Amino acid sequence: MTKENKNLFVAGFILGLGILGAIDGVVFHQLLQWHHMILSPNIKVEIFTDGLFTAAFSALMVWGAIKIFRDARKHELGHNGNIFLSGILIGGGVFNLVEGIIDHHILQLHRVRPMAENPLMYDLAFLASGVILILIGYWLKNQGQKAHD
Template sequence: MTIEVRKKYLNVGSFLLGFGFLGALDGIIFHQLLQWHSVVLSPDRTIEIISDGIFHFAVTITMIAGAIILWLGGKPTDLSKGIRYVISGLLIGGGTFNLIEGIVNHHILQIHRVRPDAENPLLYDLAFLASGAVLLIAGLLIRKTVPKLVDGKR
């Protein structure tokens, strides 16, 4: 396998793993622990449980796919900037999840808000988007600017 193919596997695998992981955190924290919302808000609790189940299944499959692709890429430390690709990919994937989920579900489709029962639900939605932007920007900065010492190479 060429170096370019391995880099692509590291990038794609870590992106999918980060995307799925942030989705799982969203489901665990906001849907289950805090019970602020479900994927589809409905007076029928069965619909909420089914929509959350489908969501959790999808993010689990995404994490598994990311882990397999990452594994196929081989040991990140064998490549120049390999660790950088993995860390930045995780952050970029997680930030992308928050931005897509926030923009599509909270604003365009309006199927739920982060915390619909809050005094100012828009504030929670904007904070969710801001967290996605911070993760995405951090991932992009790490990919471009972290010194090579992070990768164990000079």
């Protein structure tokens, strides 16, 4: 992979981490209201930790945008759409796997849907979505590299 396409992939990866964090925060925390970052009897703690989570994924999206801007200014940014999208998908999948394994299983800060009849099913589906995103991302990355060869 060329340096330019590697920079594009890394920027997409960083953006993917932030985008999936945003989707998680907006969909599961706000719209569906299934959980907060930390389940607590104190709603102020729940809202505060959701705010920290929002700040973290927002920072990732800003970092990814700055990386794109800086690499483009140095003429070191590729233009392969498959490589860029693969970075976003792989980054998003990694977000789901890391967040799911650490927060749901190791630290047990929250479950995807703790009040469900079978909360483990939702936790496992969340992990499976991460694996699926990574697999699609790797497939796209290979397609993008073949197109460049």
